[in-house]
Amino acid sequence: MMQIRRKQISRKRDFPVDDIRRFLEPGPIVLVSSASKGRRNIMTMGWHMIMGFSPSLVGCFIWDQNESHELIRRSKACVINVPTADLIETVIGVGNCHGSEGDKFDRFSLTPRPAKKVDAPLIAECYANFECKLVDTSLIRRYSLFVFECVKAHVATKPKYPTTVHYRGHGVFMISGHNRSYRRLFKPEMLEE
């Protein structure tokens, strides 16, 4: 059993769904949670991209060997959870095992919370939780690409920006560094995007 050292997550607040790029566009590893017919699962995911603001679209690569692939196809929903660097051992552990090896919430001492708008559990220990509906299944067969719409976002009230983990392959992670505004260099109309 791995050692667990986790920070306490501050209270969460509703966050505008059309601005979740603040947390996803920088490219962190995320945990995807899902449920269907009494089963639930979590997977570690690194291949995702923002595809629109309004509706708030996110494209996710979910390989058909993951149990989550089937659960999400059936329930047409998932939660994208953003873990912080203190959860890195959990992130790796979740990625190391298959859904068939037992319930991952129990195994990794993660706390499921009910979502407001979709049928999938939030992971309480994560900095942010994005409730997503599957809105396009047409790219699943060709590219394992699920297109989701984020319909509700919960984000910790602090810190303003989380310290996230970003995967480079071969066991190497980049940890997110400092954040800085360069607004003064932007044309005003470019800040709308």
Next chain:
Amino acid sequence: MMQIRRKQISRKRDFPVDDIRRFLEPGPIVLVSSASKGRRNIMTMGWHMIMGFSPSLVGCFIWDQNESHELIRRSKACVINVPTADLIETVIGVGNCHGSEGDKFDRFSLTPRPAKKVDAPLIAECYANFECKLVDTSLIRRYSLFVFECVKAHVATKPKYPTTVHYRGHGVFMISGHNRSYRRLFKPEMLEE
């Protein structure tokens, strides 16, 4: 005219195309260069994802208001260039202006180099250059999503990992932090992916 302070890029080497995720999966802002019929352009891009190792696929969101959209549709090629943090003012400047406002290589003192396998210029000042062929146009109309295959990769010999810039919207960037191997925590078969 903005002040330019740039580091010298070390010599580049060929890099395995099936391992470019080392640089793209962490989610950096990239510069996309393209050319067609005597015109060339550069755009700043934050919405991209790895979609496969072999072939080496990258999905890129390229809005139809960018001149690059047309150039890439015509030439069926681009180069994805990875800039480092010392180029952040150039990255913002390139994003601030439209291709119709003049040649961006000249305007931002960037050096075009011929690609080996595609008809698009590399940006010499960037840490890595990925020559890409457009392999799927079917998602362009619906999602502005271009699916590219990387056919040749050039990467600076050092440092091993670049310090990259990651966009959060509203003028705020995250600068990549330290890199660390957690191989000891991975199951061996998980390191293959």
